[in-house]
Amino acid sequence: MTTAPPSRPDSTTRRVENDNSRERKGQLAGGWGLARNTWRGLTSMRTALVLLFLLALAALPGALVPQRALNARLVDQYFGDYPRLAPVLDQLGFFDVFAAPWFAAIYLLLMVSLVGCVLPRIREHARGLRAAPVATPRNLGRLPHHAIATLDASVEEIADRVRARLSGWRQARRSEGPACTVSAEKGHLREVGNLVFHLSLIGLLIGLAVGKLVGYEGQVIVMAGGGQFCNTGILGYDSFRAGLRVDGTDLDPFCVRVDDFAADYLPTGQANAFRADIGYQTADDLDAGRVDRWRPYPLEVNSPLRLDGLRVYLLGHGYAPRFTVTFPDGEQRTGETQWRPVDPATLLSEGATKFERPGLVDDEQRRTSQLAVTGLLAPTSSGGKIVTSVFPELRNPEVAVDVLRGDLGLDDGRGQSIFSVDRGRVESGELVAAARVNLVPGAAVRLEDGTTVRFDGVRQWVSLQISHDPGQLTVLGFAVLALLGLAMSLSIRRRRFWVRLTPVDGPDGLCGPGGPDRQDRTVVEIGGLARTDQAGYGEEFDRLAGDLLGSELLDVRTNDER
Amino acid sequence: MSVDPILALLSDRLLMATVGVYVLAIALLSAAYAAARSIPGARPADAAAPADTTARTALSHTPTVRTALSHTPSVRTGRSYSEGAGGEARSCSYSGGAGGGARSRSYSGGARSRPERLGRMGVALAALGVGLHAGSLVARGLATGRWPLGNMYEFTSAICLAAVVAWLVVLRRSPGLRPVGPFVLLPVVVLLFLAGTVLYAQAAPVQPALQSYWLVVHVTTICLSSGMLLVAGVASLLYLLRRSGLGAGLAERLPAADVLDRLAYRVTIVAFPIYTFAVMAGAIWAEAAWGRFWGWDPKETVAFVAWVVYAAYLHARATAGWRTGGAAWINVAGFAVIAFNLFFINMVVAGLHSYAGI
Numbered sequence: 059m060t061t062a063p064p065s066r067p068d069s070t071t072r073r074v075e076n077d078n079s080r081e082r083k084g085q086l087a088g089g090w091g092l093a094r095n096t097w098r099g100l101t102s103m104r105t106a107l108v109l110l111f112l113l114a115l116a117a118l119p120g121a122l123v124p125q126r127a128l129n130a131r132l133v134d135q136y137f138g139d140y141p142r143l144a145p146v147l148d149q150l151g152f153f154d155v156f157a158a159p160w161f162a163a164i165y166l167l168l169m170v171s172l173v174g175c176v177l178p179r180i181r182e183h184a185r186g187l188r189a190a191p192v193a194t195p196r197n198l199g200r201l202p203h204h205a206i207a208t209l210d211a212s213v214e215e216i217a218d219r220v221r222a223r224l225s226g227w228r229q230a231r232r233s234e235g236p237a238c239t240v241s242a243e244k245g246h247l248r249e250v251g252n253l254v255f256h257l258s259l260i261g262l263l264i265g266l267a268v269g270k271l272v273g274y275e276g277q278v279i280v281m282a283g284g285g286q287f288c289n290t291g292i293l294g295y296d297s298f299r300a301g302l303r304v305d306g307t308d309l310d311p312f313c314v315r316v317d318d319f320a321a322d323y324l325p326t327g328q329a330n331a332f333r334a335d336i337g338y339q340t341a342d343d344l345d346a347g348r349v350d351r352w353r354p355y356p357l358e359v360n361s362p363l364r365l366d367g368l369r370v371y372l373l374g375h376g377y378a379p380r381f382t383v384t385f386p387d388g389e390q391r392t393g394e395t396q397w398r399p400v401d402p403a404t405l406l407s408e409g410a411t412k413f414e415r416p417g418l419v420d421d422e423q424r425r426t427s428q429l430a431v432t433g434l435l436a437p438t439s440s441g442g443k444i445v446t447s448v449f450p451e452l453r454n455p456e457v458a459v460d461v462l463r464g465d466l467g468l469d470d471g472r473g474q475s476i477f478s479v480d481r482g483r484v485e486s487g488e489l490v491a492a493a494r495v496n497l498v499p500g501a502a503v504r505l506e507d508g509t510t511v512r513f514d515g516v517r518q519w520v521s522l523q524i525s526h527d528p529g530q531l532t533v534l535g536f537a538v539l540a541l542l543g544l545a546m547s548l549s550i551r552r553r554r555f556w557v558r559l560t561p562v563d564g565p566d567g568l569c570g571p572g573g574p575d576r577q578d579r580t581v582v583e584i585g586g587l588a589r590t591d592q593a594g595y596g597e598e599f600d601r602l603a604g605d606l607l608g609s610e611l612l613d614v615r616t617n618d619e620r
Numbered sequence: 621m622s623v624d625p626i627l628a629l630l631s632d633r634l635l636m637a638t639v640g641v642y643v644l645a646i647a648l649l650s651a652a653y654a655a656a657r658s659i660p661g662a663r664p665a666d667a668a669a670p671a672d673t674t675a676r677t678a679l680s681h682t683p684t685v686r687t688a689l690s691h692t693p694s695v696r697t698g699r700s701y702s703e704g705a706g707g708e709a710r711s712c713s714y715s716g717g718a719g720g721g722a723r724s725r726s727y728s729g730g731a732r733s734r735p736e737r738l739g740r741m742g743v744a745l746a747a748l749g750v751g752l753h754a755g756s757l758v759a760r761g762l763a764t765g766r767w768p769l770g771n772m773y774e775f776t777s778a779i780c781l782a783a784v785v786a787w788l789v790v791l792r793r794s795p796g797l798r799p800v801g802p803f804v805l806l807p808v809v810v811l812l813f814l815a816g817t818v819l820y821a822q823a824a825p826v827q828p829a830l831q832s833y834w835l836v837v838h839v840t841t842i843c844l845s846s847g848m849l850l851v852a853g854v855a856s857l858l859y860l861l862r863r864s865g866l867g868a869g870l871a872e873r874l875p876a877a878d879v880l881d882r883l884a885y886r887v888t889i890v891a892f893p894i895y896t897f898a899v900m901a902g903a904i905w906a907e908a909a910w911g912r913f914w915g916w917d918p919k920e921t922v923a924f925v926a927w928v929v930y931a932a933y934l935h936a937r938a939t940a941g942w943r944t945g946g947a948a949w950i951n952v953a954g955f956a957v958i959a960f961n962l963f964f965i966n967m968v969v970a971g972l973h974s975y976a977g978i
Contacts, residue, residue, distance in 0.1 A: 103935060103938060103939045103940075104939055104941075104942075106935055107932055107935050107936055107939055107942065110928055110929075110931055110932040110935060111932055113928050114925045114928040114929050114932070114957075117921055117924055117925050117928070118921075118922075118925055120916055120918075120921045121918040121919075121921040121922045121925070121965060121969060122918075122969070125916065127915075127916070128915070128916065128917065155916075156916050266914075275911065275912070324824070324825060326824070328824065328825070328827060329827050329828055330825060330827070330828065331828050331831075332828050358828070359828040359829050359831075359909060360828070360829065360831065360832040360834075360908050360909050361908070362908060362911070369911065371910075371911040373911065523911045525911050525912065527912070530907070530913060533913065534904070534913075537900050537903075538900075540896075541893065541896055541897055541900060544892070544893050544896060545893045548889040548890075548892065548893060548934075549889075549893075
């Protein structure tokens with residue numbers, strides 16, 4: 059691509075055709091030819107365009123259909139709402155769009171297409187950088203920008219003036235018989251930016267992949283007022299999402315202790331600030347055995363704790379009521395389990411606190427005398443007969459609970475929610491209601507067998523997230539590079555400028571110094587071509603024309619730029 | 621952090637005034653548009669003279685000046701320069717348009733024609749509207765003591781402001797685009813009306829997750845780029861309208877098709893990097909607030925889709941067979957996705973971004 063026809067700017071982003079493709083076509087045969095054509099087809103601009111459309115289209119269900127990775131509960135609800143459609147969508151991977159093979163196929167093809175297109179362009183661009191600016195077209199009048207004037211100066215003088223004015227341009231000067239031409243080019247950084255942008259996208263994808271391979275993310279609920287969590291294994295977490303190469307045996311150790319949690323609310327009930335005062339111990343502290351020293355950190359919503367490639371976030375908070383059960387034989391058990399907020403505006407919470415009766419030796423008796431205190435907790439109760447919460451802050455707590463007795467199913471080997479009891483067991487009679495009561499702190503209820511259940515008070519819990527993603531900085535770096543490349547490739551204009559200097563009279567008006575005291579006159583013809591899609595060269599060309607031709611200007615015009 | 625009720629009220633009143641002024645501006649610009657159409661001889665014979673209305677109306681007074689500097693041979697060979705001889709909108713001068721504007725200003729020393737006067741008043745009103753509009757946002761920021769982009773009402777308003785400002789900036793560079801004005805202001809007024817009624821939110825502080833300087837960076841750039849992309853989308857729509865020949869009576873006074881196309885392109889290539897930056901800033905913020913920089917939250921997903929659509933637009937501009945009509949459709953689709961992301965995703969689909977909703 060040395061002499062592009064002036065009327066057609068070359069493509070800004072991708073090369074559509076290979077120049078020497080036609081001559082070799084006859085020799086191609088069989089599989090090799092097919093592979094070659096496939097490759098060419100894959101790396102063509104049109105294919106890239108189609109793949110981009112497909113990518114956009116394929117990502118859309120990720121926003122419109124609930125995703126397992128974001129909210130599994132919504133997916134279950136979807137199954138309930140559309141019992142016929144949902145299994146089909148599930149088969150097609152619509153609930154895990156961004157892990158679906160077809161989504162991966164699209165972006166991988168796009169990346170292959172990108173590499174196949176960008177690599178040859180790097181070579182081409184490197185060659186273009188070394189080559190001299192193209193020769194001046196014979197007829198400058200055909201160019202989109204053109205001007206002509208006759209000046210009272212020698213060819214040499216004007217050539218010097220042109221060179222000075224075009225500093226910063228790549229220039230080449232050539233002789234054409236008596237005339238002299240200057241070709242100049244500017245804006246090679248446009249292509250550099252373009253290439254940097256596309257290559258950065260690959261780097262960004264690699265950074266993402268690293269994160270998905272060796273990163274992990276886990277959530278854990280910790281009681282405020284002294285609760286501790288240590289990152290020693292997956293079992294410590296309430297939920298955990300591991301990267302493909304993470305088996306949970308090699309987590310970076312550290313410990314946090316939540317000393318205090320404070321939430322500040324506006325009178326409307328809207329939260330204004332959350333803050334958890336935590337202490338932490340790093341891996342070094344633990345290795346050195348400094349286990350009694352906690353480094354303080356104020357954990358807030360927008361300021362996670364960052365240590366050794368790990369980040370600790372404050373994600374949420376809620377309340378945990380404390381109940382003390384006194385059994386008829388005088389044995390006491392105290393339970394404190396987090397209840398989950400069901401109304402984010404008032405933090406009305408629900409949950410179940412479960413007890414096993416101590417001091418029993420008979421397995422059957424032990425199994426069937428379990429207790430559960432389950433119901434609702436209002437941090438600021440309305441005070442009515444039916445407990446509702448009117449404010450999210452802990453001002454006037456009250457619980458409305460059922461006390462259930464019987465077999466909770468704690469021993470049957472199946473996991474169960476910590477927030478509820480198995481409703482099936484209530485219906486089957488394995489669990490029976492022993493009391494239904496509203497309690498304020500300090501109040502107690504006495505069951506018919508003499509057991510008392512006392513509501514002692516409420517503690518706060520915070521939900522922490524621990525994240526580890528070693529690919530994150532790579533992604534950031536390449537994102538910044540991509541942005542710079544993008545800005546360069548869209549703002550820099552690739553353009554060409556030519557000058558032809560023709561002496562008006564005299565056979566000795568060669569491209570060289572004129573006679574000492576001749577009154578030289580030179581026809582100066584200039585032409586310009588923007589090689590990229592963008593208009594806007596006209597203004598610059600007009601300025602150049604004004605500077606070089608001055609008031610002698612005869613005719614400047616801007617042809618159609620395309 | 622209490623809210624100043626007087627400033628909050630002032631902000632609301634200013635927004636109402638803004639809508640009124642914009643409506644007036646639309647009326648004046650439309651009147652100018654209609655008046656220019658009805659003046660016989662005010663326009664040269666060719667259907668799509670590149671010059672703007674300003675230059676056109678001035679043309680008849682001073683034809684001689686134009687010979688010195690002209691940018692419009694409609695014949696490509698450009699043997700010599702001929703004044704607007706027939707032909708469809710091939711020639712153009714979006715680039716030369718800036719110069720054209722400068723030139724036309726010099727003609728307008730004498731009495732201006734009626735459409736010209738109406739048009740100027742319309743633009744002046746739009747500029748006044750921008751002042752009131754900005755005042756409304758500033759007053760809200762002062763009233764609440766935070767950056768005034770904390771809910772849908774506020775950022776819909778900011779997007780509209782960005783769109784009108786973008787149009788005025790473009791107009792300064794090429795006055796020929798004045799007829800595009802009503803088509804930009806119309807969606808702006810509709811959006812502002814929706815913002816003031818359906819989306820309206822009392823001035824209030826924002827919740828903890830939004831208390832970050834990234835709000836300033838992320839939401840401001842998103843609003844700025846969305847506003848600019850609105851202008852680009854409108855330009856592409858008008859381009860398609862102009863090209864299709866539908867509504868010829870309405871479209872005939874619009875700038876030439878390729879002037880509109882170039883407007884769309886130039887605005888998009890400025891807005892696209894800003895949008896890219898805004899999405900990246902959002903990712904950085906998400907890393908600090910939600911524990912991951914990208915999690916395919918519905919809002920993020922659709923932002924990604926919009927980004928890909930605009931990438932497709934830029935690629936289409938360099939693909940044979942897609943350069944004109946196809947690219948314009950993609951650009952329109954791009955803005956449709958942005959609008960979908962703003963309204964549908966915020967109001968219907970629940971996600972982490974939902975707290976910014978209504």
